[in-house]
Amino acid sequence: KRHKFWETQPVGQYKDVGDFTLIEGPIEPPTPLSDVKQEPYNLPAAYEWTTCDMDSQETCDEVYLLLMNNYVEDDENMFRFNYSKEFLRWALRVPGYYRSWHIGVRAKASKKLVAFITGVPARIRVNDEVVKMAEVNFLCVHKKLRSKRLAPVLIKEVTRRVHLENIWQAAYTAGVVLPTPITTCQYWHRSLNPKKLIDVGFSRLGARMTMSRTIKLYKLPGSTVTPGFRKMELRDVPAVTRLLRNYLSQFVVAPDFDEHDVQHWLIPRDNVVDSYLVESPENHDITDFCSFYTLPSSILGNQAHSTLKAAYSYYNVSTKTPLPQLMNDALIVAKQKDFDVFNALDIMHNESFLKDLKFGPGDGQLHYYLYNYRVRSGMKPSELGLVLL
Numbered sequence: 461k462r463h464k465f466w467e468t469q470p471v472g473q474y475k476d477v478g479d480f481t482l483i484e485g486p487i488e489p490p491t492p493l494s495d496v497k498q499e500p501y502n503l504p505a506a507y508e509w510t511t512c513d514m515d516s517q518e519t520c521d522e523v524y525l526l527l528m529n530n531y532v533e534d535d536e537n538m539f540r541f542n543y544s545k546e547f548l549r550w551a552l553r554v555p556g557y558y559r560s561w562h563i564g565v566r567a568k569a570s571k572k573l574v575a576f577i578t579g580v581p582a583r584i585r586v587n588d589e590v591v592k593m594a595e596v597n598f599l600c601v602h603k604k605l606r607s608k609r610l611a612p613v614l615i616k617e618v619t620r621r622v623h624l625e626n627i628w629q630a631a632y633t634a635g636v637v638l639p640t641p642i643t644t645c646q647y648w649h650r651s652l653n654p655k656k657l658i659d660v661g662f663s664r665l666g667a668r669m670t671m672s673r674t675i676k677l678y679k680l681p682g683s684t685v686t687p688g689f690r691k692m693e694l695r696d697v698p699a700v701t702r703l704l705r706n707y708l709s710q711f712v713v714a715p716d717f718d719e720h721d722v723q724h725w726l727i728p729r730d731n732v733v734d735s736y737l738v739e740s741p742e743n744h745d746i747t748d749f750c751s752f753y754t755l756p757s758s759i760l761g762n763q764a765h766s767t768l769k770a771a772y773s774y775y776n777v778s779t780k781t782p783l784p785q786l787m788n789d790a791l792i793v794a795k796q797k798d799f800d801v802f803n804a805l806d807i808m809h810n811e812s813f814l815k816d817l818k819f820g821p822g823d824g825q826l827h828y829y830l831y832n833y834r835v836r837s838g839m840k841p842s843e844l845g846l847v848l849l
């Protein structure tokens with residue numbers, strides 16, 4: 461497939477795949493800041509750039525509504541992601557964030573927000589190199605403005621603003637194949653509310669299965685089973701940081717989290733992120749950790765249900781409790797919190813519990829990309845330790 465825009469960018473090109481003479485690392489060197497374009501890229505005349513201050517209730521509402529009505533849908537247009545406002549503030553106001561990287565496009569006449577793209581700073585380790593990157597996310601163009609070639613301008617503008625902060629690499633994901641994924645992951649889904657998933661048409665009754673038999677199949681205990689399993693608290697940040705850093709060190713690509721990062725990303729926030737750990741009853745060591753984030757979706761075109769309450773597996777570490785048992789406790793908590801489905805990618809060690817815990821493979825794939833950084837090709841999802849929201 462032709463990628464007019466991506467063939468002009470410093471990303472792995474299809475012709476490079478399998479070329480083992482290419483070494484891992486930046487594709488292009490940094491340019492002197494004086495050579496970075498100082499003014500924004502040109503938009504079509506009727507539109508203007510705007511910086512979205514997520515601290516402003518009004519602006520946060522506009523971003524929320526733009527995404528709620530125009531962001532990513534599945535291939536069958538059954539669902540559309542419905543990121544909440546508190547989730548967006550969590551995802552965007554990260555330690556060391558730049559407000560200038562929260563980029564909007566408004567129609568000059570109406571001042572309506574019609575497009576959005578964001579970057580947040582992150583330290584990502586690739587093999588033995590820790591690289592300052594931008595995690596680029598929430599690229600969204602209003603449905604009425606599609607095919608005006610706005611997306612390439614948004615991508616060039618966020619790239620320009622990232623360059624102005626002397627950062628030359630980025631990480632991003634997409635459901636579509638672009639030049640060139642570092643790895644491709646599979647979504648897996650564990651029904652928590654099978655009746656609702658059948659009502660909306662996502663799941664179908666199995667052959668020779670009644671609804672009550674299906675509900676029984678996915679039934680979970682009313683409470684968690686692991687002794688010492690409890691919610692994470694602020695006092696746990698140092699121990700969880702140690703546990704997580706050690707665990708993530710085994711993956712080819714993973715975040716280089718410090719205690720500030722752990723505090724931001726993993727301290728529980730209602731309706732945004734849930735984190736649990738196992739504190740050994742004998743010696744109070746923290747031996748295991750699991751977490752999931754809350755990302756509802758609008759259910760499109762269904763009379764009975766309007767919203768799908770979905771939990772997404774985030775970072776999980778098991779050093780004592782078997783991972784399937786730890787994750788089953790996560791399922792139990794998610795069911796207690798009335799989630800309809802628990803989703804997970806086949807990254808890290810997730811494959812070790814997906815089938816046992818009755819996850820089913822989704823038909824969607826998630827491709828991971830690095831901008832201006834070459835990774836030795838052939839990376840497996842199990843070598844990936846990075847979850848992007």
Ligand SMILES: CCOC(=O)c1cnc2ccc(OC)cc2c1SCCC#N
Pocket residue numbers: 532533534535539540541635647648649657662757768770801803804822824
């Ligand atoms: C019931 C299982 O499917 C989803 O949870 C879901 C929900 N909303 C979406 C919105 C846009 C969308 O676009 C790809 C997919 C979904 C999906 S499936 C892929 C995410 C996961 N797991």
